[in-house]
Amino acid sequence: MQLRTKLRRRNTTEAIIGAxxxxxxxxxxxxxxxHDETGRLRPVGRTVPLRPAAARELAEHLTPAGPGHPWIGASFSSxxxxxxxxxxxxxxxxxxxEISADTSIDRGGVWRHPFRYVRLRLDSTVEDVPPFGGTRP
Incomplete structure:
Protein backbone atom coordinates (compact mmCIF):
# COMPACT_ATOMS: atom_id res chain seq x y z
CA MET A 1 0.00 0.00 0.00
CA GLN A 2 1.38 3.37 -1.01
CA LEU A 3 0.89 6.24 1.43
CA ARG A 4 0.16 9.61 -0.17
CA THR A 5 0.74 12.94 1.45
CA LYS A 6 -1.07 16.12 0.47
CA LEU A 7 0.70 19.35 1.28
CA ARG A 8 -0.94 22.74 1.34
CA ARG A 9 1.08 25.89 1.28
CA ARG A 10 -0.23 29.08 2.88
CA ASN A 11 1.07 32.62 2.56
CA THR A 12 -0.08 35.87 4.10
CA THR A 13 -1.38 38.70 1.94
CA GLU A 14 -3.86 41.54 2.09
CA ALA A 15 -7.39 42.05 0.78
CA ILE A 16 -10.15 44.63 1.14
CA ILE A 17 -13.15 43.91 3.37
CA GLY A 18 -16.24 44.46 1.19
CA ALA A 19 -18.94 42.57 3.10
CA HIS A 35 -9.30 46.06 -7.27
CA ASP A 36 -8.81 45.02 -10.90
CA GLU A 37 -6.94 47.08 -13.52
CA THR A 38 -10.04 49.28 -14.07
CA GLY A 39 -10.41 50.02 -10.34
CA ARG A 40 -13.44 47.77 -9.84
CA LEU A 41 -13.55 45.85 -6.54
CA ARG A 42 -13.67 42.16 -7.45
CA PRO A 43 -14.53 39.42 -4.90
CA VAL A 44 -11.63 37.02 -4.27
CA GLY A 45 -12.88 34.86 -1.38
CA ARG A 46 -14.11 34.66 2.17
CA THR A 47 -12.72 33.82 5.57
CA VAL A 48 -13.44 30.91 7.83
CA PRO A 49 -15.54 31.92 10.89
CA LEU A 50 -13.89 34.68 12.90
CA ARG A 51 -12.64 34.10 16.41
CA PRO A 52 -14.52 36.11 19.07
CA ALA A 53 -11.60 38.48 19.76
CA ALA A 54 -11.14 39.21 16.05
CA ALA A 55 -14.88 39.81 15.61
CA ARG A 56 -14.88 42.31 18.49
CA GLU A 57 -11.88 44.17 17.05
CA LEU A 58 -13.41 44.33 13.59
CA ALA A 59 -16.80 45.50 14.90
CA GLU A 60 -15.15 48.67 16.21
CA HIS A 61 -14.05 49.65 12.68
CA LEU A 62 -16.79 48.42 10.31
CA THR A 63 -19.00 51.01 8.63
CA PRO A 64 -22.19 50.12 6.75
CA ALA A 65 -21.93 50.66 3.00
CA GLY A 66 -23.49 53.69 1.44
CA PRO A 67 -25.04 53.93 -2.01
CA GLY A 68 -22.70 53.03 -4.83
CA HIS A 69 -21.03 50.02 -3.20
CA PRO A 70 -19.65 47.88 -6.06
CA TRP A 71 -21.28 44.69 -4.74
CA ILE A 72 -24.88 45.96 -4.48
CA GLY A 73 -27.10 43.18 -5.86
CA ALA A 74 -24.33 40.57 -5.77
CA SER A 75 -24.80 37.22 -4.08
CA PHE A 76 -22.12 35.04 -2.58
CA SER A 77 -22.22 31.25 -2.29
CA SER A 78 -21.61 29.61 1.06
CA GLU A 98 -4.20 40.53 6.47
CA ILE A 99 -5.12 36.96 5.66
CA SER A 100 -3.47 33.58 5.48
CA ALA A 101 -4.38 32.06 2.13
CA ASP A 102 -3.84 28.70 0.50
CA THR A 103 -1.94 29.14 -2.75
CA SER A 104 -4.66 27.37 -4.78
CA ILE A 105 -6.31 29.95 -7.04
CA ASP A 106 -9.04 29.10 -9.55
CA ARG A 107 -9.30 30.55 -13.01
CA GLY A 108 -10.61 34.07 -12.69
CA GLY A 109 -8.40 34.96 -9.72
CA VAL A 110 -10.59 33.62 -6.92
CA TRP A 111 -9.06 31.55 -4.13
CA ARG A 112 -10.32 27.98 -3.90
CA HIS A 113 -10.22 27.69 -0.10
CA PRO A 114 -11.43 30.09 2.61
CA PHE A 115 -8.91 32.44 4.17
CA ARG A 116 -7.83 32.61 7.78
CA TYR A 117 -8.14 36.12 9.15
CA VAL A 118 -4.83 37.26 10.68
CA ARG A 119 -5.38 40.91 11.63
CA LEU A 120 -6.78 44.26 10.62
CA ARG A 121 -4.18 46.39 8.83
CA LEU A 122 -4.97 49.90 10.05
CA ASP A 123 -1.49 50.92 8.86
CA SER A 124 -2.44 50.11 5.22
CA THR A 125 -4.83 51.65 2.72
CA VAL A 126 -6.78 49.93 -0.05
CA GLU A 127 -4.19 51.28 -2.50
CA ASP A 128 -1.57 49.11 -0.75
CA VAL A 129 -3.47 45.88 -1.51
CA PRO A 130 -2.08 43.80 -4.41
CA PRO A 131 -4.25 44.02 -7.56
CA PHE A 132 -6.87 41.44 -8.51
CA GLY A 133 -5.21 38.63 -10.45
CA GLY A 134 -1.85 40.39 -10.24
CA THR A 135 -0.01 38.37 -7.63
CA ARG A 136 -0.42 35.14 -5.80
CA PRO A 137 -0.61 35.22 -2.01
Missing part, protein backbone atom coordinates in the same frame (compact mmCIF):
# COMPACT_ATOMS: atom_id res chain seq x y z
CA UNK A 20 -19.57 40.47 6.18
CA UNK A 21 -21.96 37.84 7.40
CA UNK A 22 -23.50 38.29 10.81
CA UNK A 23 -24.04 41.84 12.02
CA UNK A 24 -21.88 44.94 12.19
CA UNK A 25 -21.55 44.40 15.94
CA UNK A 26 -20.93 40.63 15.65
CA UNK A 27 -19.34 39.81 12.27
CA UNK A 28 -18.96 36.09 11.52
CA UNK A 29 -17.21 35.88 8.12
CA UNK A 30 -15.44 38.45 5.94
CA UNK A 31 -15.98 38.64 2.19
CA UNK A 32 -12.87 40.08 0.63
CA UNK A 33 -11.91 41.67 -2.64
CA UNK A 34 -9.18 43.34 -4.64
CA UNK A 79 -19.13 27.10 -0.35
CA UNK A 80 -17.34 26.34 -3.59
CA UNK A 81 -19.70 24.70 -6.04
CA UNK A 82 -22.91 25.18 -4.04
CA UNK A 83 -26.02 27.21 -4.68
CA UNK A 84 -26.48 28.12 -1.01
CA UNK A 85 -26.29 31.91 -0.70
CA UNK A 86 -24.78 33.76 2.25
CA UNK A 87 -26.81 36.46 4.01
CA UNK A 88 -24.37 39.36 3.75
CA UNK A 89 -24.10 42.95 4.94
CA UNK A 90 -22.12 45.28 2.70
CA UNK A 91 -19.55 47.48 4.41
CA UNK A 92 -17.57 50.46 3.19
CA UNK A 93 -14.61 48.92 1.32
CA UNK A 94 -12.01 50.95 3.19
CA UNK A 95 -10.48 48.41 5.58
CA UNK A 96 -7.59 46.10 4.77
CA UNK A 97 -7.33 42.63 6.30
Missing amino acids: ITGTLTHPQLLLLGR AWGTRDVLDTTLVEPELVA
